[in-house]
Amino acid sequence: MAVHVEVEIEVARPLGEVFSYLADARNLPQWTDGFAAVEQLSSGPIGLGTTFRYRSVRPAASSELRWIEFERDHKLAWDGRPAGPGAPTLAGSYQLEATPLGTRLLAIFTPEIGGAMRLVAPLVARTLRRRCEADLARLKGLLEGDEGDGGDPSIRDRR
Secondary structure (H helix, E strand, C coil), rough: EECCCCEEECCCCHHHHHHHHCHHHHHHHCCCCCCEEEEEEECCCCCCCEEEEEECCCCCCEEEEEEEEEEECCEEEEEECCCCCCCCEEEEEEEEEEEEEEEEEEEEEEEECCCCHHHHHHHHHHHHCCCCCCCHHHHHHHHHHHCCCCCCCEEEECC
């Protein structure tokens, strides 16, 4: 069963800069609570098919993710294996577009959950949404050069 969460944010930075930062998944631990470390496994420049190994915080396990769509300055999509027993699969995308103020980022998360977790899918979706909002606020703060206020009104939940 897939959970579906969409969160949108506007970042006051150029589109190419935001895309490049997101495309390098090694940056994830800087702005996402769920990742302890990320390393690139595939050789060459980052692009379609690039594979990364990540170590998650909870559960403390490692797995891989890869870029399955890579449209420079427009879209990144990923998939990945679960980081341990009972963990969801990683799946989702970032869609970006230029705005007068910088970049609009729509983050779409569609992890697959199974087993007993299916019974609490609405709770999983609410928890994921809160985490994604906080993570995107940190991303915005990092890229804009401030602390990333978790209550930033420019973050909008898109159901």
